[in-house]
Amino acid sequence: MSILINSDTRLIVQGITGRDGSFHAQKMKEYGTNVVGGVSPGKAGQKVGDIPVFNTVKDAVAATKANATIIFVPPKFAADAVYEASEAGVELVITITEGVPTLDMVKLMPYLKKNGTKVIGPNCPGLVTPGEALAGILPGNIFKKGNVGLMSRSGTLTYEMVNQLTTNGLGQSTCVGIGGDPVAGLYYEELLEMFENDPQTDAIVLIGEIGGDAEERAAKYIKEKVTKPVVAFIAGQTAPPGKRMGHAGAIISSGSGTAAEKIKAFEEAGVPVAKKPTEIPVLIKERLGK
């Protein structure tokens, strides 16, 4: 088992003929992901490596029975690409694109809910179920199959953490980069629920950062619903305040989004918070009684 993707996932790549799209399509394929097609308007009939290209997601789904897609199109067109995937009935949409206007995401959300489409991102590195499928831009070689689930708001910090786990002998069930944007798809709570229900997962690593109140909500959820051990890390403990945070954001979150508040919330939920990345594997081993 695992969550969200596995060897049955049939992935297409939207924006496959772009620089990043074509590079990562092939990297994902090399990893062993079942990349069944790509989309690039006007390029139907071409191939990227041996991956067939289609004009529309609808055409790609009809031809390949794809059930997941990964989006590499420029920010201006990203929301449209998500709509297109959702309308074509793709169940899981991973949006790598950085710089998507927030209101584009806000406008998307009700439509996705109506269609039952799961979205990860935007501005995320994607996800990996080690040994089965990689849908994203993560470096495949750092992962190892195992029983630790990982979720993270940041990109490269995720790799750092996975590296810590792997080099310390802790394999992963699934690792998900949920993205750093204010409005994004699947978030901590949904993923905690999935990991809690996943038989392969025995412990969970949650990597947060300053800003917003997602970590506080996750802490509350863990306290109420999660029985598996969770350990956390918060990036930005020493960052200067006031950047990228308006007043109203703080009002809505009923807090100021500081690392101190988040750490307090986790500690109250019985979740230990690592100070350095290197402490994560130590804490996990403690919890798993190794």
Add this chain to the structure above:
Amino acid sequence: MSILINSDTRLIVQGITGRDGSFHAQKMKEYGTNVVGGVSPGKAGQKVGDIPVFNTVKDAVAATKANATIIFVPPKFAADAVYEASEAGVELVITITEGVPTLDMVKLMPYLKKNGTKVIGPNCPGLVTPGEALAGILPGNIFKKGNVGLMSRSGTLTYEMVNQLTTNGLGQSTCVGIGGDPVAGLYYEELLEMFENDPQTDAIVLIGEIGGDAEERAAKYIKEKVTKPVVAFIAGQTAPPGKRMGHAGAIISSGSGTAAEKIKAFEEAGVPVAKKPTEIPVLIKERLGK
């Protein structure tokens, strides 16, 4: 039994302080309908007859547990009134208002579907379950409790038909005026399903008119799904063609919306079509073996 409304219906009136709203609120109450409140912004605390008035539908629902509403506001504000009712969780919304812009209704539909709100109208006379509740502008005295279900696209023609039934000793389970606008809420197919499942209803009268293809679709539905006897009437058999009908409408409906085509569709579905209103009770009695 009956469909849509009965003695348990708790009705509010949006636009209750207007001329038509106040007149019909009291007429409905006199009929025996459980009219629990009215809405008119800025008039909270007032009463119309002994019906309490509220500023918003939300307030009215909170205070009265209303589960149905009838709308008498001007066309410009009608769609907003339906949104307000739907958002406040009212299950059944009857829109009497005539002249509502079509695109306002088109824009409403997905929202209503999302909320599971049932709408009747706009531009409709409402509905009656004789002896239990009247939600509309129909003249209550012409109805009689019984086993004939009736649905109609037109207003006063409905009264004419009901009058024919009642004066010929045929009572009604529920009579629904679905409204004459191009885009409206519940239509023949949904109501046919409800009548088919209603134990009180033994026969169904369907009153149509020229334009669109709703009657053709109803005929198809009857052929496939309805076991109870249905008789029909089509208004406008002699009307001049081409009024209010664009080319594209005809294309979409794959037909021209003429009475001849509708009558043919009904006859193919085994539904006899009356030439004059006076024939309706005769046909019903034949079908019911009276």
Add this chain to the structure above:
Amino acid sequence: MKIHEYQAKQIFADYEIPVSDEILCHSVKDVEKAAEKLGLPVVVKAQVLAGGRGKAGGVKLAKTKEELVNAANQILGMDIKGYTVEKVLTAKAISFTDEFYVGLTIDRNTKSVVFMASSEGGVEIEEVAKDNPDAIHKFVIDAEIGLMPFQARQIAFKLFDDIKLVRQGADLFEKLYRLFIDTDASLAEINPLVITAEGNLMALDGKMNFDDNALFRQPEVLEMREPTEDEKTEIEAKEKGLSFIKLDGNIGCMVNGAGLAMATMDIIKIYGGEPANFLDIGGSSNPQKVIDAMNLLLADKNVKAVMINIFGGITRCDDVAKGIISALEQMDVKIPIVVRLSGTNAAEGLEILKKTNLVTVASMGEAAEKAIEMAGQTV
């Protein structure tokens, strides 16, 4: 509400949909001047609010000055389905390689805006719909999100192979959708949409209808209205809350509700008479409306008898009765009037009418029979 081709194309141009260079003309002289400006060859097209103009000879290509004058002379003043051609559009003739049809309308069935596209452009689309329905692609648009770029592209891929045309088409379709919504249209068609000899898309003919219910918020659309005489009467009626359509019979009808009004016309025909009009006094009771309606009926000199058929709901029969009496006091009515009142406050209404010498009856059928009988006796 309908508008002319030249008006529809003006809206297209406002939304940056490419149209041909063209000039509206009211006389042969105008046409000659326009052709000088545009350069020959040009196409001269009748501007009337009726379909089938091509078949009627209302569209002519002119390559020479002589052809031009002939075309203008033939078309101006021509009768097309009862409409006299008072103006023509002189348009630069465009060479093209392919013709398509695209149109937006409201679909009663899905309760949404539907985009239609076909490679069978340049012909009557109703014929295509009948003979080869699969040649028309239909796309239902989610009203909450509108026509998204990806959907516009999906449509364009159905018509074009070249990605340059797909992009041009998708962009054009988004504009067409936007103008449809912005103007509260009920129909917006481009037929044909062509690929010009230069390889670009252009709208060669356009057609738009609008939702009458939304005209109150579309002042610019309303300004484009050019009603015929009959329509003027209908519009005036509408402003008074009446829905009126003139017909050719001799029984004037005044009914509340469109359905009942149609059924009234039907029953007059069944009993052998001919209705002079469709007249729905609508859903709200107001004595003034009845007065206006009576005035409207009596203005038609063909009317030999009036049949008033009211089934009261929101309309109260006593108000109608009061209206009839007011109207009769204000005008010199020489023809017989048959009145049938049922429903809300019918008893009160009939009580009021007792004071007059109007014929009152109990049913529609009786009213029709009586009205036909009396019309036959009227000189």
Add this chain to the structure above:
Amino acid sequence: MKIHEYQAKQIFADYEIPVSDEILCHSVKDVEKAAEKLGLPVVVKAQVLAGGRGKAGGVKLAKTKEELVNAANQILGMDIKGYTVEKVLTAKAISFTDEFYVGLTIDRNTKSVVFMASSEGGVEIEEVAKDNPDAIHKFVIDAEIGLMPFQARQIAFKLFDDIKLVRQGADLFEKLYRLFIDTDASLAEINPLVITAEGNLMALDGKMNFDDNALFRQPEVLEMREPTEDEKTEIEAKEKGLSFIKLDGNIGCMVNGAGLAMATMDIIKIYGGEPANFLDIGGSSNPQKVIDAMNLLLADKNVKAVMINIFGGITRCDDVAKGIISALEQMDVKIPIVVRLSGTNAAEGLEILKKTNLVTVASMGEAAEKAIEMAGQTV
């Protein structure tokens, strides 16, 4: 992106939200002229992109000419949270009876636009949120249908009793929502919204922030940008695809990814050092970016050592390595550089760096320790 009060109120005025008569001034002379035009009393308000201006003495009421000159003299040139006041807004003083707060923002939790309204206006809304959260009414807006008139009215009924004010308020809230959406705002606040002595609503102070990701489609918003010197550097960086924030330490950081960049700053502090900046070179690999980043780092004279921390994903370590070598060839770098490469093409990247005399290490912790050590040795 933030804008000044006077700019926010200009947007409000464009959407017909009532604001006071006011004039932007750059000098005491300007203020005097403005007051002459507006008539005393006036309020002089510092225009700086920082909160807490009232507490800092940046807002003064002037009833006489003397008070006016004093106020202008005191406020112009004043320092508020590190910002020097270079302009003030001179506004006609408004008598009012009540103060309210209304604001729109994006809620990460419900993933929607949220409307906030409170009768506790005119004070710091964060204080209200902390002390009396129930005094703030929150309304989640369905993005697909927008703020509907009925919902605007619901909000207005929370603040006002008088139906005239409810209608004014609902209308104003719809306009505020429209401008929020139209401009891709991330915050739009009116605080206070007042009832004037004449009984009408007016926006006395306004604040707007905008979504940086959407500036590409908001040219008019972008024109309002008035960055400080530090921000100019940040904006220049952003144009090159870099996310840069200047800090006060001596270890220059170059990292890929915001989270890792923050964790890098954290670990430098944990090991006793001080980061000189936050610098995220972003998610796409491109040698030019590394050159630009190096230039940016070395422009800060406080930097005594550079720590490059790259974990390759979409960023390829060999591209970063090439970028470092290019940068070193183009500039005369006198300070030590510690490089840590992991992930995509890390081996290739390290191979390339072997030819240089840069310090390469295997982990973040080591890199931080080494950079701190070397910074201490740099003169």
